[in-house]
Amino acid sequence: MTTDWKGLLGDAMKDFGALAKGNPKIMEGIQVFDAAGAVHGALDAKTRELIALAVASTTRCDTCIAVHAKxxxxxxxxxxxxxxxLGVAIGLNAGAAFVYSSHILSAFDSLAK
Known part of the structure; x- marks a missing residue:
C-alpha cells in the first residue's frame, strides 16, 4: 500500500482548520480532551505519542496515524x-493491528524524511 502521508497530513490540517473555523467549540473540545490526557505529567510526550500510535493501529484511523507519527x-x-x-498493539489486537502497524511504520518512515 502506498500512501502519501505528508499529503494526507497536510490535507488533514487544512480540513481541521476549516472545521475549527466553522465551529470553534469543536476545536476547543478536542484541545480539552488532548490536555486532559497529559494532566498528570506522569508520561512524557514521546510515550503518549507511542501509545497514540498503538491505539491508532487498533482503531484504523489513517489521519490519527499521520498526526501521531509526526x-x-x-x-x-x-x-x-x-x-x-506496535508489537504490544499487535499482541492485543492481532491481525488488524498487524496490518495497520505496517501503515504506521510507513507513515513514520515517510514523515521522518
Whole structure:
C-alpha cells in the first residue's frame, strides 16, 4: 500500500482548520480532551505519542496515524521504540493491528524524511 502521508497530513490540517473555523467549540473540545490526557505529567510526550500510535493501529484511523507519527518523530521517538509499541498493539489486537502497524511504520518512515 502506498500512501502519501505528508499529503494526507497536510490535507488533514487544512480540513481541521476549516472545521475549527466553522465551529470553534469543536476545536476547543478536542484541545480539552488532548490536555486532559497529559494532566498528570506522569508520561512524557514521546510515550503518549507511542501509545497514540498503538491505539491508532487498533482503531484504523489513517489521519490519527499521520498526526501521531509526526508527533512521535517531533518528540524524539525512535523506530525501535515504535516497533516495540506496535508489537504490544499487535499482541492485543492481532491481525488488524498487524496490518495497520505496517501503515504506521510507513507513515513514520515517510514523515521522518
Amino acid at each position: 508527533g512521535a518523530i517531533e518528540a524524539g521517538a525512535s523506530r525501535e521504540e515504535l516497533l516495540e509499541a
